[in-house]
Each structure stands twice: as C-alpha cells, then as structure tokens.
Amino acid sequence: MHIADGIFPVPVAAAANIAALGAASLLGRRIGTADIPKTGLMASALFLASLLHFPFAGTSIHLGLFGLAGILLGRTAFPAVFIALLLQALLFQHGGLLAIGLNTLNMGLGALAAALIWRVPGLPAAARAFAAGFAGILVPAVLMSLEFLSAGYGQKVLFLAGVYSAVAALEGALTVSAVVFLRKTEPALLENPP
C-alpha cells in the first residue's frame, strides 16, 4: 500500500508533497479542541495498523483503517493519515519521506471517500460502515495502481488492485464490527464528525 521512495521522479513526488502538506494543513485547522484526543487516538491506530500485516498471494498486505478514520474524523482524517504516514516512514521505513505526499494523497482520499459514504442518508449504518471500510482501502489501491501504470512501473499493478479488493472486504467487515461496538458504547463518537 505504501509507495516507496525512488519509484516516481523527484518533481512528481515534490509536487505531491506540497499538495498533501497544504491539504493536511488546511483540513487540520478544522480540528476543534474537543476533537484533538479522538484525532490523536485515530492517528495512533492508523500508525499501528500497518504492523498488522499478513502474507497474501505472494505479497505482504496490511490493514489501513482509513474507512474507520473517515467515519470517526470526517474531513480531519486527512491530517491524521499524514501524521501516521510520516511516523511510519520515519520509524518503520514504510514508504519514505520523498513519497509521503503521494501516499498521503492516496490514503487520505480513501479516508475522505469513506467520510462521504458514511454520510449518505437512507442506508442502514452497517451497510454504510461496510462500504466506507471497503472504499477506504480500495480507493488508495486503485489510485496507486493508476499511478504505477502511468509511470510504466512493474507488471503486477492490476494484480495489486485485485489483492486489495480482498483486503477491502476484510476492512469492511472490521469497520462494521467497530461501528456496531461504538454505537453500543459511545454513539457520540459517530455523530457529526468535522
């Protein structure tokens, strides 16, 4: 899921870094004082999620939790994703500092897509949660595959999107269970994200 340094040319990576930093800064201003603990906790979960990995179809895949982030944080999930990716690059060498913009745009847009899906009226909460969790992973996977295709990189990118479809289904199920749990214990967390 993480694009490593050195795959895309420096100008492309630098432009993506500027765009991601600008978007994270703008959306970060929307985080209210009362939402800071929730945002910090979700950033921690995103930071740790990539440690929960497992081998699948000859590669290594991991959870993202971008759908859950979108549901709980709304638009402010984007800066949380940026912080998590920054620390993953620095501490786990996942992705890289040069590619952090591309990774933030891919995964942050997944979280924003999930936030939008969660707000669709007229659907049961479980259906919205599943779709949000599914899109939270699949949107970044599709974006990454398209970027790889445009760069002429590798021969396995379509396979990658297929692999992440399976992960997206798992994430959808996990997101449903998290939402069901939160509705029973702390329903206020699911209401009116920024």
Next chain:
Amino acid sequence: MKNLLVRHALAAAAVAVLAASMAAHGLDIEVRRHAPLIVLKAAYSGSEPVAFAAVKIYAPGTSPAAYQSGNADASGRFAFVPDREGEWRAVVDDELGHREERLIPVSREFIEGGFEPPGASAPARLPLWVRAAAGLALIFGASGVLYGIKARRRTGQ
C-alpha cells in the same frame, strides 16, 4: 468523558501490544558475505521472503547502468560477485510498491581475500516495539501539547 478516555487508552495499549508483537511490513535486505560472493536476502520485515523480487546491483561510481540485474529466488536470495572496492548499491523491488536500497561497502581485502571490514554489516535498528512505542508517544505528546495550546487560547478569549 474520563471513562471514555480510560477505555480508549486501554484499547490503544492493547492494540500497541498486539501490533508490537507482530512484524512490521517494510522490506528489509540482509547482506551476507561469503567471499567472493555477496548474498542478499530480501524479506518483508519479519521473515516472509520477497520471492522473485527484481534486483539491480550498481557498481561504485556514477554509471547509471546496472552491473547486474535479475530476480531473487523463491527464498528472496540474490548473489553477486563484486569486482572492485567501493560502495556498491543494491535495489530490491517487489514491483508491488515495496522497494528498498542498500549500500554495501566492499574493501580491497574482501575482493582479494574475503576479509569483512568492521562495521560493514547492516546498521542495527531499534527493536520494533521501541519504535512503535516512540511513535505512539510522539502522537500522544503532540496531541497533548496541541490540546493545551488550543484550550489556553479559548480560556484567554
């Protein structure tokens, strides 16, 4: 609110312990020296080998052409024979977004007799759980500082 924070802190701690007990997801290159060979072993952090990863070896200098290229075997291993001293560069790419570079210093003694210079091995990394805990500490600390600043601003108004 206090109960909520305690519950969240406990949940985060449980996830941290679980996660720290598992391997990370990055790509690592282990370098072993068996003169005149240098053997690379690529694995997703932990132990899962990067089977058939694309590998390129670059000789010391600025030549953009690879000295050797090919694919790792099913166990993620790839071997090459350096022919000169200097800093060699290995690039391992699983073509699924995981890519890692490693600089490999090679001495004249190694070329001539297989002597491994001190410090030529990969630099040691902190244990995974320490890095995970450091990341959590940074996030919680930054959240606390930000909360304090914003709360003080509100009180000031």
